[in-house]
Amino acid sequence: MWGxxxxxxxxxxxxxxIYGSLKARILSGQMAQGEGLPSTRELAGALGVSRNTVSVxxxxxxxxxxxxxxxxxxxxxxxxxxxxxxxxxxxxxxxERNKLEIIWDFGTGQPDLSAFPWMVWSEMLREAANxxxxxxxxxxxxxxxEPLCAEIADWLxxxxxxxxxxxxxxxxxxxxxxxxLLIDILKHDNRAFVLEDPCHPGIRTMIxxxxxxxxxxxVDRQGAEIAALSGREIAAVYVTPSHQFPLGxxxxxxxxxxxxxxxxEEDFYIMEDDYDSEFRYTGMPVSPIYAMDSTRVIYIxxxxxxxxxxxxxxxxxxxxxxxxxxxxxxxxxxxxNPVLEQAALAMFLKTRKLDRHVRRMRRLYGEKRGALIGAxxxxxxxxxIPWGDASGLHIALQFPGLTFGRPFIRSCEEEGIRISxxxxxxxxAQAHTDKLLIGYGHLNxxxxxxxxxxxxxxxxxxxxxxxx
Amino acid sequence: MWGxxxxxxxxxxxxxxIYGSLKARILSGQMAQGEGLPSTRELAGALGVSRNTVSVxxxxxxxxxxxxxxxxxxxxxxxxxxxxxxxxxxxxxxxERNKLEIIWDFGTGQPDLSAFPWMVWSEMLREAANxxxxxxxxxxxxxxxEPLCAEIADWLxxxxxxxxxxxxxxxxxxxxxxxxLLIDILKHDNRAFVLEDPCHPGIRTMIxxxxxxxxxxxVDRQGAEIAALSGREIAAVYVTPSHQFPLGxxxxxxxxxxxxxxxxEEDFYIMEDDYDSEFRYTGMPVSPIYAMDSTRVIYIxxxxxxxxxxxxxxxxxxxxxxxxxxxxxxxxxxxxNPVLEQAALAMFLKTRKLDRHVRRMRRLYGEKRGALIGAxxxxxxxxxIPWGDASGLHIALQFPGLTFGRPFIRSCEEEGIRISxxxxxxxxAQAHTDKLLIGYGHLNxxxxxxxxxxxxxxxxxxxxxxxx
Numbered sequence: 001m002w003g004x005x006x007x008x009x010x011x012x013x014x015x016x017x018i019y020g021s022l023k024a025r026i027l028s029g030q031m032a033q034g035e036g037l038p039s040t041r042e043l044a045g046a047l048g049v050s051r052n053t054v055s056v057x058x059x060x061x062x063x064x065x066x067x068x069x070x071x072x073x074x075x076x077x078x079x080x081x082x083x084x085x086x087x088x089x090x091x092x093x094x095x096e097r098n099k100l101e102i103i104w105d106f107g108t109g110q111p112d113l114s115a116f117p118w119m120v121w122s123e124m125l126r127e128a129a130n131x132x133x134x135x136x137x138x139x140x141x142x143x144x145x146e147p148l149c150a151e152i153a154d155w156l157x158x159x160x161x162x163x164x165x166x167x168x169x170x171x172x173x174x175x176x177x178x179x180x181l182l183i184d185i186l187k188h189d190n191r192a193f194v195l196e197d198p199c200h201p202g203i204r205t206m207i208x209x210x211x212x213x214x215x216x217x218x219v220d221r222q223g224a225e226i227a228a229l230s231g232r233e234i235a236a237v238y239v240t241p242s243h244q245f246p247l248g249x250x251x252x253x254x255x256x257x258x259x260x261x262x263x264x265e266e267d268f269y270i271m272e273d274d275y276d277s278e279f280r281y282t283g284m285p286v287s288p289i290y291a292m293d294s295t296r297v298i299y300i301x302x303x304x305x306x307x308x309x310x311x312x313x314x315x316x317x318x319x320x321x322x323x324x325x326x327x328x329x330x331x332x333x334x335x336x337n338p339v340l341e342q343a344a345l346a347m348f349l350k351t352r353k354l355d356r357h358v359r360r361m362r363r364l365y366g367e368k369r370g371a372l373i374g375a376x377x378x379x380x381x382x383x384x385i386p387w388g389d390a391s392g393l394h395i396a397l398q399f400p401g402l403t404f405g406r407p408f409i410r411s412c413e414e415e416g417i418r419i420s421x422x423x424x425x426x427x428x429a430q431a432h433t434d435k436l437l438i439g440y441g442h443l444n445x446x447x448x449x450x451x452x453x454x455x456x457x458x459x460x461x462x463x464x465x466x467x468x
Numbered sequence: 469m470w471g472x473x474x475x476x477x478x479x480x481x482x483x484x485x486i487y488g489s490l491k492a493r494i495l496s497g498q499m500a501q502g503e504g505l506p507s508t509r510e511l512a513g514a515l516g517v518s519r520n521t522v523s524v525x526x527x528x529x530x531x532x533x534x535x536x537x538x539x540x541x542x543x544x545x546x547x548x549x550x551x552x553x554x555x556x557x558x559x560x561x562x563x564e565r566n567k568l569e570i571i572w573d574f575g576t577g578q579p580d581l582s583a584f585p586w587m588v589w590s591e592m593l594r595e596a597a598n599x600x601x602x603x604x605x606x607x608x609x610x611x612x613x614e615p616l617c618a619e620i621a622d623w624l625x626x627x628x629x630x631x632x633x634x635x636x637x638x639x640x641x642x643x644x645x646x647x648x649l650l651i652d653i654l655k656h657d658n659r660a661f662v663l664e665d666p667c668h669p670g671i672r673t674m675i676x677x678x679x680x681x682x683x684x685x686x687v688d689r690q691g692a693e694i695a696a697l698s699g700r701e702i703a704a705v706y707v708t709p710s711h712q713f714p715l716g717x718x719x720x721x722x723x724x725x726x727x728x729x730x731x732x733e734e735d736f737y738i739m740e741d742d743y744d745s746e747f748r749y750t751g752m753p754v755s756p757i758y759a760m761d762s763t764r765v766i767y768i769x770x771x772x773x774x775x776x777x778x779x780x781x782x783x784x785x786x787x788x789x790x791x792x793x794x795x796x797x798x799x800x801x802x803x804x805n806p807v808l809e810q811a812a813l814a815m816f817l818k819t820r821k822l823d824r825h826v827r828r829m830r831r832l833y834g835e836k837r838g839a840l841i842g843a844x845x846x847x848x849x850x851x852x853i854p855w856g857d858a859s860g861l862h863i864a865l866q867f868p869g870l871t872f873g874r875p876f877i878r879s880c881e882e883e884g885i886r887i888s889x890x891x892x893x894x895x896x897a898q899a900h901t902d903k904l905l906i907g908y909g910h911l912n913x914x915x916x917x918x919x920x921x922x923x924x925x926x927x928x929x930x931x932x933x934x935x936x
Contacts, residue, residue, distance in 0.1 A: 015752060063857075065722055078721060078722055129586075173803075176801070202800060209800060254546055255533070283528055283531065293495075333801075334641040335777075337780065338778055338780040338781075338809055340778075340808070
C-alpha cells in the first residue's frame with residue numbers, strides 16, 4: 001500500500017517509518033505536487049496499524065511542510081519540493097598510500113604508556129566522578145577547573161622553581177591548542193613570529209595557515225641564536241629553552257637574559273614551550289626562562305608526556321595583560337576542557353602521584369636512553385655524534401658526511417623503520433641533512449637494539465655507496 | 469652564608485634551594501659579572517650539607533650558563549646576565565562589575581543536571597577506563613573514537629531518520645568547535661556567511677573575529693526567509709531548521725528544498741545546527757535537512773543538552789569533499805578530543821541508555837514547559853504571545869506594545885532575574901524589541917512560578933509607565 005513496508009523489528013517506530021516512506025516518495029517525485037494522500041483511516045486499515053499511528057506521521061509531514069491540509073479535504077503534497085540534485089561530488093580523498101608495516105618506530109613524542117599507573121588513574125577518575133558537584137558539569141568558563149590551576153601552580157614550584165599565581169594558569173586542550181590560541185592573541189600587524197630553525201613543524205603550519213609572517217633564528221648546539229633577533233619587527237618569539245626541539249640544546253643564561261631584554265625593549269612576548277624537561281637524566285630539570293622574569297614570558301606546559309596524550313590537558317601561565325583576550329578567544333573556540341579529567345588530574349597532583357610517576361619514569365627513560373647510547377656505540381662507534389642535553393624522550397644524531405633525504409627515509413620504511421631526518425624540521429631542506437631524530441621513550445630494549453641494528457645495515461649500505 | 473637559608477621542610481630539594489638562591493643573587497646583581505663563587509667544599513661546610521649537594525646546584529648553574537668554569541680556578545658569574553626590567557604592566561582587567569545575586573535564572577541552553585543518571589554514567593566511565601587498550605591513550609588522530617562515530621550514526625538513524633556513513637562523522641569539542649572549524653574550512657574569498665537574524669551570538673562573533681563577511685536572512689514565525697538568499701555571493705549558510713534559535717520556528721519543507729537547490733546551483737554548503745530537537749513535546753522530532761539531501765548539508769549535533777555541557781562532545785556529519793581540510797585544521801588546532809568520555813558515551817549509546825534518558829527528559833521538560841505556559845497564562849493572560857514550536861529548552865515570548873531594552877534588563881538583574889531580550893540576538897538593535905527569551909530546562913516548578921511572578925511585577929510597572 002503506497003509503497004510502504006513496515007518493519008516491526010526496526011528500532012524506528014511505525015509512525016516514523018510511515019513518515020519516512022511518504023517523505024521519500026514526495027522528494028523523489030513519485031508523489032507529485034498537489035497529489036492527495038489517503039485518509040488516515042484508509043491508510044491505517046491498509047497497513048494494519050492504528051489510525052493514531054498514521055496521524056502522527058501525517059502531523060510530522062504537515063509540521064515540516066511536506067503536505068498541506070484544508071478543512072474537509074484530503075491532505076495534499078505541498079508545492080516547491082523538488083530539489084535540483086547536484087551531481088554527487090565524491091571527492092573522497094583517502095590518502096591510502098600503500099602503508100608499509102612499521103616494526104621499529106623511532107617517532108618522537110611518545111611516552112611509554114605500558115608503564116603508566118592505570119589502576120591508580122582509574123581510582124582517581126572514580127573519586128573525581130563521585131565528588132564533583134552537578135554544577136561542575138554545566139559550563140564553567142574558559143579558564144579551567146580552579147583546583148587544577150592551583151595544583152599546577154604548586155607543581156611548577158616543586159618541579160621547576162617557578163612562582164606562579166594560580167590566577168595566571170589557564171588549562172588548554174594540550175599544548176597544540178595553547179599555541180593556536182597564543183598566535184591569535186599575539187599577532188600584531190605585519191610583525192613576524194620568530195621560530196627556532198629547526199623546530200616542531202606544528203607551530204610553523206599554524207602560523208602559515210593563518211597567513212601570518214614567519215621568521216627564523218638559527219639553532220646551534222646551545223639552542224637558539226638570540227643575536228639573530230636584533231633589528232626585526234617581532235610579534236612573538238617561540239623557544240624551547242630547556243631542551244631545544246629537535247636538537248636538544250639548553251639555552252644559556254646569557255642568551256636568555258639578552259632575549260628578555262629585547263622583549264621588554266621591543267615589546268614582544270616569549271612563548272616558552274617546556275614540552276619534556278621533566279625527564280632529565282644528569283641533574284635537576286633545567287629551570288625555565290619564566291623563572292628569570294615572568295613579565296614577558298608565556299610558559300606552556302603539557303601533561304601529554306608525563307601522563308598520556310589522549311588526556312588532552314596542557315596549560316599556559318599567562319601574563320595578566322593577556323587574560324581578557326585569552327578568555328574571549330577560548331570561549332568562541334571550544335569554550336573549555338571537559339571537567340572530569342581535570343578533576344582527576346588535580347587529585348593526581350595533590351596526592352603527589354604525578355611526582356612519583358615522573359621520578360619512576362625518569363629512571364626508566366634514563367635506562368632506555370642508556371640502552372640506546374649503547375646500541376649506537378656498538379653499531380656506529382665514533383662515526384655518530386649525539387647532540388643535545390641528556391633529557392627528554394628523543395635524541396638527535398649526527399652522521400658526518402652522510403645525507404638523509406627522501407630516498408633514505410623511503411628505504412627505512414621498506415625495512416620497517418619509522419624515523420625522521422632533522423632536515424624535515426628546518427626552514428630550508430638543505431640544513432642539518434646529516435642528522436636523524438630518534439624517539440625512544442615508548443620502546444623497550446629489544447626494540448631499541450633491533451631497530452638500531454636495522455638502521456646500521458641501511459647506513460652501512462649508504463656509506464659504501466658514498467665511498468664508491 | 470651567601471644569603472642562603474635552607475628550609476629542610478620544603479618540598480624543594482637542598483640542591484634546588486642553593487641553586488635558586490644563587491641564581492636570584494646573580495639576576496638581581498648582588499653577585500656581579502665575573503665574581504667568584506665559593507668552592508663547593510667551602511659552601512658545603514658553611515651550610516652543613518654534603519659537597520655533592522652543592523655540586524649538583526653548581527652543575528645546574530653551569531648547565532644553564534649562569535656561571536663559567538675554568539680549570540683550576542673558582543667558578544665565576546657569567547657575563548651578559550643583566551635583564552633590563554620593563555615596568556611591570558599589571559593591566560589585570562578583572563571585570564568585576566558589581567555582581568548581583570541571581571535568584572531566577574532564565575538563561576537558555578542549560579539542561580537539568582539534577583535529573584542526569586550520574587550513577588549509570590560513572591559505571592560507563594569505569595567500564596570504559598577498564599576496557600580501553602593502552603594504545604587508545606596515545607594520539608589517535610583528529611577524526612574521533614571510531615566506535616563512537618559508529619554509535620552516533622546508529623543514533624541518528626533511530627532518532628532522526630538520518631542515514632549516515634560513520635566515515636562522515638567527526639567528533640568535536642562541542643558544537644562551538646564544530647562551527648569554529650567549519651568557518652575556517654568554508655571561507656571563500658569575499659563571499660559572505662549568511663546567518664539567521666536573530667541567531668545565537670557565538671557564530672556571529674566567530675565570523676567577525678576572523679574578519680570574514682557576514683550577511684543576514686530575516687526570520688519569521690516559520691524560520692529563515694530563504695528567498696533573501698537569491699543573488700548573493702555566499703560562502704555558507706547557517707540555519708537552525710528544526711527549532712530556530714531563538715524564535716522557535718520549524719523551517720517548512722518548501723524553504724528547505726529552495727535552499728538545497730540554491731546551494732547546489734551557487735555552490736555553497738548549508739550548516740545545519742540541530743542543537744535541541746530531541747526535546748519535542750507534541751510529536752516526533754523534526755527531521756533534519758540532511759535527511760532530504762546530504763550532498764550540500766553539514767549536520768552539526770551536540771551532547772551538551774542531552775548529556776551535559778562539560779562533557780564537551782559534539783559532532784559533525786561532513787560531506788567527503790571536506791574531510792581532508794577538516795583533518796588538517798583539527799590536527800593543528802587541538803589534535804583530538806580526550807578518549808575516555810568518547811568511549812563511555814559510545815557505551816551509553818550502544819546500551820540505549822541515551823535513548824532512555826532522552827525519553828525521560830522529554831517528559832520532564834514537557835512538564836516544565838507546561839508549568840511555564842501555565843504561569844505565563846496566570847500572570848499575563850492574552851497579553852503575551854508565545855512564539856515557535858513546542859520543543860527545546862527555551863521559549864520566545866512577545867509582549868506587543870512593550871520594549872525591552874537595557875534599562876529593563878538592568879531592572880531585572882536588580883530584582884534577581886536573569887533574562888535575555890531577543891533583540892540581543894539581532895543584527896540591528898531595533899528588531900524584535902518586544903520579545904523576551906526564557907530558558908526553563910534547568911528550573912523546577914517553584915522557580916518557574918516565582919520567576920514569572922517577579923517578571924510580572926516588573927512588566928506591570930513598565931506597562932503603567934507606558935500608559936502614562
